[in-house]
Amino acid sequence: MGAYLEQSLGWQNGFIFVLSAVILLAIVLGFVTYSIYFQRKILGWMQLRIGPNRVGPFGLLQTVADVLKLLLKEDIIPKAADKPLFILAPVLAFMPAFAVLAVMPFTESLHFADLGVGLLYYIAISGITVLGVVTGGWASNNKWALIGAMRSAAQMISYEIPLVLSVVGVILMTGSLNLIDIVEKQKEMGMWFFIPQFLGFVIFIIAQLAELSRTPFDLTEAESELISGYHVEYSGFRWAFFMLAEYVYIFAMASLTTVLFLGGWLPPFEFLGFIPGIVWFAIKFCAIVFFIFWLQATFPRMRVDQLMQMGWKVLLPLALVNILITAVLKTVL
Amino acid sequence: MSGEFIAFFVLALLTIGGAVFMISFTRVVHMVVALAFTFLGIAGLYVLLEAEFVGVTQVLVYSGAISILMLFGIMLTRHDATEVTERKGPFKYIAFAGIAVFFIVAFLGIQSAHWGDQQADFTKQNNVKEIGIQLFTHYVIPFEAVSVLLLVALVGAIILAKKEAEDE
Numbered sequence: 001m002g003a004y005l006e007q008s009l010g011w012q013n014g015f016i017f018v019l020s021a022v023i024l025l026a027i028v029l030g031f032v033t034y035s036i037y038f039q040r041k042i043l044g045w046m047q048l049r050i051g052p053n054r055v056g057p058f059g060l061l062q063t064v065a066d067v068l069k070l071l072l073k074e075d076i077i078p079k080a081a082d083k084p085l086f087i088l089a090p091v092l093a094f095m096p097a098f099a100v101l102a103v104m105p106f107t108e109s110l111h112f113a114d115l116g117v118g119l120l121y122y123i124a125i126s127g128i129t130v131l132g133v134v135t136g137g138w139a140s141n142n143k144w145a146l147i148g149a150m151r152s153a154a155q156m157i158s159y160e161i162p163l164v165l166s167v168v169g170v171i172l173m174t175g176s177l178n179l180i181d182i183v184e185k186q187k188e189m190g191m192w193f194f195i196p197q198f199l200g201f202v203i204f205i206i207a208q209l210a211e212l213s214r215t216p217f218d219l220t221e222a223e224s225e226l227i228s229g230y231h232v233e234y235s236g237f238r239w240a241f242f243m244l245a246e247y248v249y250i251f252a253m254a255s256l257t258t259v260l261f262l263g264g265w266l267p268p269f270e271f272l273g274f275i276p277g278i279v280w281f282a283i284k285f286c287a288i289v290f291f292i293f294w295l296q297a298t299f300p301r302m303r304v305d306q307l308m309q310m311g312w313k314v315l316l317p318l319a320l321v322n323i324l325i326t327a328v329l330k331t332v333l
Numbered sequence: 334m335s336g337e338f339i340a341f342f343v344l345a346l347l348t349i350g351g352a353v354f355m356i357s358f359t360r361v362v363h364m365v366v367a368l369a370f371t372f373l374g375i376a377g378l379y380v381l382l383e384a385e386f387v388g389v390t391q392v393l394v395y396s397g398a399i400s401i402l403m404l405f406g407i408m409l410t411r412h413d414a415t416e417v418t419e420r421k422g423p424f425k426y427i428a429f430a431g432i433a434v435f436f437i438v439a440f441l442g443i444q445s446a447h448w449g450d451q452q453a454d455f456t457k458q459n460n461v462k463e464i465g466i467q468l469f470t471h472y473v474i475p476f477e478a479v480s481v482l483l484l485v486a487l488v489g490a491i492i493l494a495k496k497e498a499e500d501e
Contacts (some may be wrong), residue, residue: 120389131404138362157401
C-alpha cells in the first residue's frame with residue numbers, strides 16, 4: 001500500500017485507494033457482525049444460557065437479521081429536535097472510528113498510511129467522536145439525552161488523559177510515534193512491550209475500557225438502570241450508526257493494543273516464525289476482544305463518583321510515575 | 334491536476350465554508366460545530382504542508398478539546414439560545430470600513446512578504462524529532478516559561494472555582 005501512496009494520483013491509483021478502503025470497511029463490518037454474535041454467545045454461556053440459536057445454523061445469522069430490522073425501521077426524528085445536528089451527529093461519531101484504522105499496521109506490508117505521527121493521529125482523531133456524542137445528545141432536545149451526553153463526554157475526556165500518558169512509556173522506549181517502528185523495536189528487543197511497560201499496559205487496558213464505554217465503565221448506557229445514554233432519542237439506522245461506531249472502536253482499540261503492547265504481527269517464539277504475521281495479529285486481536293466481552297459477563301458496574309476518582313486520582317498519578325520510571329531507566333541504562 | 338491540488342481545494346473549501354457558516358448561523362451550537370469543521374480543514378492544510386505533527390496537534394487541541402469545551406459551556410445554558418443582535422445604523426458601515434482596511438493591509442502584507450529564494454525541503458526529515466530537538470535545545474527557556482504560565486492559569490482556575498463553591 002505504501003508504494004501506491006508515493007505515486008501520483010491517477011484514475012488507476014484512485015480506484016485502488018477506494019477499493020482497498022471499501023475492502024477494509026467490509027472486513028470491519030464483518031467483524032462487527034460476528035463480534036456481536038460472539039459477545040452474545042459468550043455472555044450466554046457464562047450465564048448458563050444458550051445465546052442466539054434460532055436464525056440460521058447455530059444462530060449465525062442473528063446479527064444479520066437484527067441489522068436488517070434496524071435498516072428497515074421507520075426513520076424517526078423527534079419534532080422538537082435540532083434536525084441538521086440530529087442527522088449529522090451519528091456521522092460525526094462514526095467517521096473518526098473508521099478513519100483511525102488508516103494508520104493501523106496489520107503486518108509489515110499490509111498497512112495503509114505509514115504516518116510518522118501514527119499514534120498521535122489515532123488519539124487525536126478518536127477525540128472527535130466525543131463531538132458527535134455531545135452533538136447528538138444536545139440535538140435530541142431531551143434532558144436525559146443531554147445528561148447522558150455530558151456523562152459520556154466527561155468519561156471519555158477524563159480517561160483519554162491516562163490513556164495517552166500510559167503509552168508515553170512505549171514512545172520513550174521506541175523513540176518514535178510511528179506504529180510500525182514500535183513493532184520493529186519490539187522485534188529488536190526480543191520481548192513485547194507489555195513486559196517492560198507492565199504498569200503502562202495495565203493503565204492502558206483500564207483506560208481503553210473506559211474509552212470504549214465497556215463494563216465496568218459502561219455507565220453511559222447502563223441498560224439495566226438508565227434509559228440508555230445520549231442516543232435515547234435515536235432509532236433505526238441512525239442508532240445503528242452509534243452502535244457501529246462503538247464496535248468499530250473495539251476493532252481499532254484491540255488492534256492498537258496488539259501493536260503497542262503485544263508485538264503486533266510478531267510470533268511469540270522464533271521457531272514459530274513460519275506462520276504468517278497476519279495470523280499472529282488475528283490471534284492476539286481476538287484474545288483482546290474476548291477479554292473485553294469476558295469482563296462484561298463478570299464485572300459489576302462502577303459508580304460515577306468512583307469512576308472520576310479512579311481516573312484522576314489513581315490512573316493519572318500512576319501513569320506519571322510510569323513515565324518517570326521509564327525516563328530514569330532509559331537515561332541510566 | 335495532482336492529488337495535492339484536489340486535497341487543497343477540498344480542505345480550503347471546508348475551512349472557508351466552516352468559517353462563513355460560523356458567522357451566518359444564528360444558533361450558537363451550530364456555530365461551534367461549523368467552527369470545528371474549520372479547525373479540521375486547517376489541520377488538513379498543515380498536513381499538506383508536510384507539518385503532520387502540527388496538523389495532528391491542531392486536531393487534538395482545537396477540534397477535540399476546544400470545540401467540546403465550547404459546546405459544554407453553551408449546552409449547559411439555554412437550549413434555544415440564538416444571537417439576535419442585529420444592530421442598525423452607522424455601526425454597520427464602520428465595521429465594514431474596518432474590515433476593508435484590514436483586508437487591504439493583510440493583502441499588501443502578504444504580497445510584499447519575502448519568503449526567501451529557496452524552498453525548504455522537509456520531505457525526508459522526521460518531523461516530530463526535529464521539533465523536539467529544536468524545542469529542547471534552542472527554545473528550552475520559552476518552553477519552560479510557557480509551561481509555568483499554563484500551570485499558573487490552572488491553579489488560578491481551581492481557586493476561582495473553589496471560591497464560587499464556597500459562596501454557595
